[in-house]
Amino acid sequence: MGKKISAALLLFFAVMMAHTTGWTAEPVVTDTGTTSWMLTSTALVLLMVPGLGMFYGGLVRTKNVIGTMMHSFGAMVVIGVLWPMVGYALSFGPGILGGFVGWDSKYFMLQGIDDTIMSTQIPEYVFAMFQGKFAIITPALIAGAFAERVNFKGYLAFIALWSILVYSPICHWVWAGDGFLFNLGAMGAIDFAGGTVVHISSGVTGLVAALYLGARRGYPRNVMSPNNLVMTLMGAGLLWVGWFGFNAGSAIASNLATARALTVTQMAAAAGAFTWLVIELVQHGKATSLGLASGILAGLVAITPAAGVVPPTGAFALGAIAAVFCYLAIMLKSKLGYDDSLDAFGIHGVGGIVGALALTFFIRPSWMADAAAKVGGTWTVWQQFGVQATAVGITIAYAAAVSLVILFIVDKTIGLRAKDNDEMSGLDHSMHGEQGYGLINPN
Numbered sequence: 001m002g003k004k005i006s007a008a009l010l011l012f013f014a015v016m017m018a019h020t021t022g023w024t025a026e027p028v029v030t031d032t033g034t035t036s037w038m039l040t041s042t043a044l045v046l047l048m049v050p051g052l053g054m055f056y057g058g059l060v061r062t063k064n065v066i067g068t069m070m071h072s073f074g075a076m077v078v079i080g081v082l083w084p085m086v087g088y089a090l091s092f093g094p095g096i097l098g099g100f101v102g103w104d105s106k107y108f109m110l111q112g113i114d115d116t117i118m119s120t121q122i123p124e125y126v127f128a129m130f131q132g133k134f135a136i137i138t139p140a141l142i143a144g145a146f147a148e149r150v151n152f153k154g155y156l157a158f159i160a161l162w163s164i165l166v167y168s169p170i171c172h173w174v175w176a177g178d179g180f181l182f183n184l185g186a187m188g189a190i191d192f193a194g195g196t197v198v199h200i201s202s203g204v205t206g207l208v209a210a211l212y213l214g215a216r217r218g219y220p221r222n223v224m225s226p227n228n229l230v231m232t233l234m235g236a237g238l239l240w241v242g243w244f245g246f247n248a249g250s251a252i253a254s255n256l257a258t259a260r261a262l263t264v265t266q267m268a269a270a271a272g273a274f275t276w277l278v279i280e281l282v283q284h285g286k287a288t289s290l291g292l293a294s295g296i297l298a299g300l301v302a303i304t305p306a307a308g309v310v311p312p313t314g315a316f317a318l319g320a321i322a323a324v325f326c327y328l329a330i331m332l333k334s335k336l337g338y339d340d341s342l343d344a345f346g347i348h349g350v351g352g353i354v355g356a357l358a359l360t361f362f363i364r365p366s367w368m369a370d371a372a373a374k375v376g377g378t379w380t381v382w383q384q385f386g387v388q389a390t391a392v393g394i395t396i397a398y399a400a401a402v403s404l405v406i407l408f409i410v411d412k413t414i415g416l417r418a419k420d421n422d423e424m425s426g427l428d429h430s431m432h433g434e435q436g437y438g439l440i441n442p443n
Helices: 002-021 032-059 062-092 105-110 124-146 152-175 195-213 229-251 256-284 289-303 312-336 344-362 365-375 381-413 420-425 427-432
Strands: none
Touching (some): 032 229, 195 289, 229 289
8 A cells, every 4th residue: 555655656756847937848859850951951052042043143234233233132131130020920920910920029129039949840940040041032033023214212212111011911911820821721821932922922923113213215126135145144053053952941841741752843944944844945946045044933933932832844834834923924015005114024923823723633642632631521632723823913913002002112212213314324223323244335
């Protein structure tokens, strides 16, 4: 009897100790393999930003190459400051204002995550920095729409406000656990790595900005040839390499899902480039380096929302379909006459919309079976298409409306459109007092 009483007392004290000291669950430990991959992915996504700078910088005229590349590097600086201050909290904090945006004061300057290991077994610092790179490149993409005609100070003010008022809310809706688009339908709106959050929001904003600011002086009357297609090709190559971190890193793991995302990213990019080259060869008898670079990006953009749910055959199809639609969008731009300088909408907006919608028809059967099991019945392709279309429509409407308001406010206060004399002399000289190519005549 005494032994039984002693055992009971020991059990009682063990339970009490576990309750009072929090020993009821094993602490989450860091998975060094996954963490290493996520650190690599974070660096790869940041690499895309100077890659984008090279891509855009090579497409403008000689007198605007520095000014254009500064748009990408300026985003690295401005959003690099804003993201840890408030951007991460607004995007991934607990929902406030009816779930419109997130917030928790512990995320301000990332002060509350110093010891946090997430359920994915990576430090929350790594996740925050990985997502921060997405927040940097998204406004940088917009700059392609109004290249060669924007005031640099106004641009910095615009992307700061846009990041807070447009990017963060959309990010929260789509990627935060309590976001309404994340929970729409059986499995939520599918946006594995940013087709909606990054490419549709930036592409649509770029179109609105291009229309608001008007065309460059002399467009389309004067020929505005790229100054360095070699640099543009190198930029496209860096974007392709960085996109493996962009898509495969979005698995937030180092497993089968990561391998699938990496594989379909490669295949879609190649399919997009191949399709674009075929179109050019059939239409013009020549394949251009600009067409090759454009096809690469079209395929990459289209697979971005789909990288977690489509098999290789779907990746080939999405890359090819996106190349066709993006090519047609650029041809339509020429007919309509609006000046989306570097086709931010034609590639990123259209490619993102095509990818977000068309992925529905190439989803793995196992994913659809999981969706049906979750609702306890059936879940059809057309039901998921409705979810995708809803997310795309809301993103387009919100990004367009709020971006227009921000454009108007910045334009009427700081000034957004470069003055005629500044535009004529070139942004390199007028905005930065420099020349991209030394003693070469910028005109």
